[in-house]
Structure formats: C-alpha cells, structure tokens
Amino acid sequence: MSLMIYNVLGRQKVEFVPLEPERIGMYVCGPTVQEYSHLGHAKTYISFDVVVRWLRASGYDVLYVQNITDVGHLLESGEDRILRKASQLQAKPMQIVEHYARHYFQDMDTLGVQRPDISPRASAHVPEQIKMIQTLIEKEYAYVANGSVYFDVTSAPGYGKLSNRRIDQQEAGTREAIRDEKHHAEDFALWKRAEPEHILRWDSPWGEGFPGWHIECSAMAKKYLGATFDIHGGGVDNIFPHNESEIVQSECANDADFARYWMLVGSLNVPDQFGIPTKMSKSLGNYVTIKDALETYRPEVIRMFVLGAHYTSPVTYSEESMRGAQGGWERLNNAVWLVRSQIASAPAGDEGAAFTERLDKARTAFTEAMNDDFNAPLAVAALQDLTRDVNVLLNSGTTVGVETLKAIDGVYSDLAGGVLGIIAPQQQAGANAAREAGLIQMLIDLRTAARKAKNWAESDRIRDELAALGITLEDRPDGTVWKGE
Numbered sequence: 001m002s003l004m005i006y007n008v009l010g011r012q013k014v015e016f017v018p019l020e021p022e023r024i025g026m027y028v029c030g031p032t033v034q035e036y037s038h039l040g041h042a043k044t045y046i047s048f049d050v051v052v053r054w055l056r057a058s059g060y061d062v063l064y065v066q067n068i069t070d071v072g073h074l075l076e077s078g079e080d081r082i083l084r085k086a087s088q089l090q091a092k093p094m095q096i097v098e099h100y101a102r103h104y105f106q107d108m109d110t111l112g113v114q115r116p117d118i119s120p121r122a123s124a125h126v127p128e129q130i131k132m133i134q135t136l137i138e139k140e141y142a143y144v145a146n147g148s149v150y151f152d153v154t155s156a157p158g159y160g161k162l163s164n165r166r167i168d169q170q171e172a173g174t175r176e177a178i179r180d181e182k183h184h185a186e187d188f189a190l191w192k193r194a195e196p197e198h199i200l201r202w203d204s205p206w207g208e209g210f211p212g213w214h215i216e217c218s219a220m221a222k223k224y225l226g227a228t229f230d231i232h233g234g235g236v237d238n239i240f241p242h243n244e245s246e247i248v249q250s251e252c253a254n255d256a257d258f259a260r261y262w263m264l265v266g267s268l269n270v271p272d273q274f275g276i277p278t279k280m281s282k283s284l285g286n287y288v289t290i291k292d293a294l295e296t297y298r299p300e301v302i303r304m305f306v307l308g309a310h311y312t313s314p315v316t317y318s319e320e321s322m323r324g325a326q327g328g329w330e331r332l333n334n335a336v337w338l339v340r341s342q343i344a345s346a347p348a349g350d351e352g353a354a355f356t357e358r359l360d361k362a363r364t365a366f367t368e369a370m371n372d373d374f375n376a377p378l379a380v381a382a383l384q385d386l387t388r389d390v391n392v393l394l395n396s397g398t399t400v401g402v403e404t405l406k407a408i409d410g411v412y413s414d415l416a417g418g419v420l421g422i423i424a425p426q427q428q429a430g431a432n433a434a435r436e437a438g439l440i441q442m443l444i445d446l447r448t449a450a451r452k453a454k455n456w457a458e459s460d461r462i463r464d465e466l467a468a469l470g471i472t473l474e475d476r477p478d479g480t481v482w483k484g485e
Contacts, residue, residue: 001371003058005231006312008239008262009162013373016261018230024055024062025229027221027259029238030119032069033100034085037107038287039302039317040235040268040280046303046421047265047311047376048233049113053419054370065224066116067217068104070097071123071200071210080210083199093200097123107290111299112421118224122216126202129211129219132253133190141252145181147193147207151249153186159248162262163240188245190215214245221246222254232259236266236312237279266314277316288317297322300422304329307376307420328384329422335387336412336423338394339405341440346402355393355404359411362386366415376420383416440471444480447473 003016018024028048031041045066055062070082070093086093105115122129133149136142141155153159160166189212194201201208221229227250234243243262250258269277270286280287293302305325309315362382369378390408393400416423443462450458463473466482473482 001368003371004373005261005263006373008264009259011164014261018060019228019260022059022061024060024231025225026052026055026062026064026231026233027217027225027229028064028066028116028232029217029234029242030066030068030116031104032081033097033104034081035100035282036289036291037104038280038282038289039293040287041104042107042111042290042293042302043268043306043315044235044265045108045113046111046306047374048263050307050376050420051231051233051263051311051374052114053421054374057414057419063118063225064116065118065120065221067220068097068101068119068121069213069216070094070101070121071216080198080200086199094123097121103291107294110294111290111302120220120224122211122220123200125216125220125223126211128223129215130191130202130204132215132219132222132249133211134205135253136190136249139252141249142190143183144206145183147209148181148189149191149206150182150187151190151245152183153188153248154184156248156252158251160244162247163244165240165244188212188214188241190249214242215249217242217246218250218253218258221258222250227254227256227258229259231261231263233263234265236264237281239264263311265311266309269314269316271316271318277314280317297326298329300333301326301329303420303422304380307380307422310373310375310377312373328380332383332387332412332416333423335390336409336416339390339409339412342394342400343402343405343409346405347399348401348403353401353404355389355400356407358386358389359407362411363415366419370419379415379420380422383412383420386411440466440482444473444482448480 004013005016006013028045031037048066052062052064071080082093082096085091086096089096108115133142136151137144137149140152142149142151191204191206191209191211193207193209198210200210202210221232232243232246243264247258267279270280270288272278272286278284278286290302297305301322302325305317305322306315308321308325308328315321362385365382365385366379369375369382372378412423443466447459447462450456450462466473471482473480
C-alpha cells in the first residue's frame with residue numbers, strides 16, 4: 001500500500017509522491033520561545049516526530065526543518081511576545097529566548113522527540129527576510145507605509161486557498177493592531193517599524209524595524225528546502241492567518257508552488273469550568289506544562305496519550321484519559337519486559353516457531369495503518385492485538401525458543417520503539433536487561449524463602465521495595481511472576 005496523506009490544501013486524502021524519489025523536504029512551524037512548553041506543543045511535535053520516524057523507516061532521506069520564533073510574533077495589541085516577557089522578568093530579550101529555547105529542547109528530548117535536522121531562528125535570518133520583502137515590493141505585492149511594509153492581499157488572487165476564507169470574511173486586525181496606514185484592514189505586516197522603546201530592531205531599506213511573524217517561515221523554508229518542497233506541518237489553529245500568509249507571500253515572491261502537502265495537527269483541549277472542551281493555550285492560561293505533566297506521567301505515557309487519536313483530531317486532556325494511556329502502555333511494556341527477561345535463558349529448541357506468521361501479520365497491519373495518513377491509533381491497536389497473543393504464547397506452557405523471542409522483541413523494537421517511541425528498542429534498553437531480570441528473580445526467591453519461614457515482615461519489605469522501583473509481583477499457584485515498568 002502506498003503512503004496516503006490527508007492534504008489540507010485540497011481537503012482530500014491523496015497519494016504521497018515526493019519531488020525526488022527518495023528524498024523529502026519537510027518544514028514544521030516551531031514554538032515561540034517565551035514560556036515553558038505545554039502539552040499542546042507535545043501533541044504537535046510528538047505527532048510530527050512519528051511522521052518523520054515513519055518516513056525514514058520507509059526508506060526516505062528526510063531533511064526536517066523546524067524553526068524557533070524569537071522575534072516578530074505579536075500579540076493582538078501589537079506587542080512582541082518576547083519583549084513582553086523580557087519586560088515582566090526585567091531581562092534581556094535574548095536571555096528569555098535562550099532560557100526557554102533550551103528548556104523546549106530538553107522537554108522534547110525527555111519526550112523522545114528526535115531533534116530536527118535544522119532548527120533555524122528567525123532573528124538569525126533577518127537578511128533573508130528583508131530580501132524576500134524587497135522582492136514582494138518590486139513585484140507590487142507589497143507596499144511601504146511610514147516605515148512598515150504590508151502585503152496587499154487584494155493583489156494575490158490565490159490568497160485564502162488553504163483556509164478557504166474569502167477576504168470579505170476575514171477579521172480585521174488579527175494578530176496585530178489595525179493601523180490607518182494599511183491600504184486594507186486585512187493586509188498583514190511583512191516588516192514593522194520599531195518604536196523608540198522597541199529593543200529588537202534591525203536596519204532595513206525602510207528604516208529600523210523588525211520582521212513580521214509570517215515572513216520568517218517563508219524565508220527560512222526557502223533557504224533550507226527551496227522554493228518548493230514536499231511537506232509543511234503545523235497546528236490547525238495557525239491555518240489562518242499564519243499558514244495562509246506563508247503561502248501567498250512565498251508563491252508571489254518565488255513564482256513557484258510553496259509546500260505541496262499540508263499536514264495540520266488538531267488542537268489539545270481541556271475542559272473549562274462547564275466541562276466544555278477548550279483549546280489549551282498560553283493566552284488562555286489553561287495549559288499544563290510538559291514539565292508538570294512529567295512529574296506525574298512517564299514520557300512514554302504522554303506519547304501513548306497523544307498517539308491514542310489521529311493527529312488531525314482534537315483531543316481532550318484529563319486525568320481519566322491519561323489513566324487510559326497509562327494502562328495501555330503498561331500492557332504493552334509488560335509484554336516486552338517478559339519477552340526480554342526470557343531471552344537469556346531460552347532454549348535453542350523452538351516449539352513457538354510458527355508464531356513468526358503472527359509477527360508478519362502484525363507488521364503488515366502496522367504498515368497499512370501508518371501508510372493510511374499516519375494512523376497511529378490503528379498502529380497501536382495492531383501492537384495491542386499482538387500483545388494479547390504474545391501473552392497467550394508465553395503463558396501457554398509451550399517451549400518458546402530464543403529465536404522466536406528475539407523475533408517478537410524485534411517487532412516491538414522496530415515498531416513500538418523505532419517508529420512510535422513508546423518502548424525502548426532492545427539496544428537502548430541496556431545490555432544488562434538479562435542481569436536485571438536475574439537480580440529481580442533473586443529477590444523473588446528471597447521473598448519466597450521468607451514466606452516459607454513465615455517471615456511476613458521481610459516478605460512485605462521486599463515486595464514494597466520492588467514496587468517502589470516499578471516492579472509489581474503477582475503471586476500465583478505455580479509461583480510468583482513480576483511485571484516491570
């Protein structure tokens with residue numbers, strides 16, 4: 001089955017055909033680094049992490065670019081977000097940028113989100129932005145007004161093709177204050193003149209100022225991926241005005257198509273005081289930071305929660321939904337632990353060899369799910385179905401040889417680990433897995449001896465200390481078995 005992607009540009013699922021047979025250029029709008037990242041960011045960047053992982057697992061050479069916005073992202077009042085935070089903390093703007101950018105990458109690393117190949121900053125690409133603005137002025141798509149430069153939306157017939165909004169439907173002043181100097185209320189800023197108190201400022205042909213928000217992505221995407229590239233990703237809430245503005249200014253400046261496939265991630269919601277799902281956002285103050293979430297949940301559980309719904313779907317965050325993700329991850333992880341703990345002592349003879357057909361079936365189901373617009377929920381379901389059969393096999397009394405166990409672990413490592421990032425691949429799980437399993441078994445044997453001697457205090461102590469380490473013991477008529485996180 002060929003890879004199908006729901007292309008927001010056209011509103012239909014289409015076959016993915018890259019510009020070059022084995023190479024993919026992909027750009028994803030990155031964060032504005034003026035606060036700690038929240039779970040809404042986690043949803044977006046985990047989703048695209050899995051997209052990139054699957055493309056690479058499918059044999060593509062992916063150049064993944066994700067920007068850092070450190071200038072030009074304005075509030076509706078016209079105030080720069082970075083400057084506002086700097087003023088609040090009495091810090092330099094680049095102190096704010098460095099602090100929150102560093103923590104953004106730390107959070108993503110903890111969540112298992114692989115870093116982009118290139119993470120360009122808007123402030124480091126002002127010359128490229130000025131050059132593109134000059135081109136738009138020369139082609140009469142933009143105009144200068146009192147030291148600022150605006151894109152004339154009436155000059156571009158294609159404006160609105162991504163969001164399907166007509167100019168007469170658009171709200172004036174979105175993301176910036178309405179100024180009398182604009183020709184039309186809907187025109188958006190490419191360059192803003194710097195008021196005397198504005199710290200972030202650069203020289204330009206129009207005087208000192210700073211770039212608008214939208215132009216940064218167009219300039220950096222062109223520099224690293226070319227005028228036309230394969231995939232552009234982002235959050236659905238930025239479809240207008242940000243993504244729409246990116247397209248029109250890029251295509252007008254470059255006389256070429258911009259991104260060929262547009263993938264937008266659905267919002268992460270939280271219930272409001274009436275229980276109505278509301279988008280999690282910094283502006284509403286209803287967000288949960290990634291750092292706070294990690295104090296309660298493992299990174300893999302957060303990934304499991306995100307992957308429990310299709311990337312295009314909105315998801316509501318709650319303790320109940322996180323508990324569901326926790327339970328699903330534990331079932332999967334416990335099976336992996338059980339398989340890996342038995343590999344070292346498994347016999348060469350293998351009565352479970354026929355299970356390889358079941359593994360092929362799981363790989364096929366997983367592949368079909370991921371090729372159907374990166375349908376992670378179906379891919380996870382294929383692994384959960386496999387896990388039920390793995391548990392039946394390992395508890396059936398059948399002698400399962402080392403080759404079958406390694407094959408099972410290979411499926412989990414490749415798919416749950418390498419693609420979804422919810423299980424550590426075997427090589428990352430540590431070469432000491434068998435040693436750890438042996439130590440746990442030794443403690444279980446000591447506990448069994450304590451129980452036989454009716455030393456209940458010692459028995460309980462061993463059980464409780466193992467539980468504190470994430471090891472759960474289950475006493476059965478045929479002995480004690482353990483499950484680990």
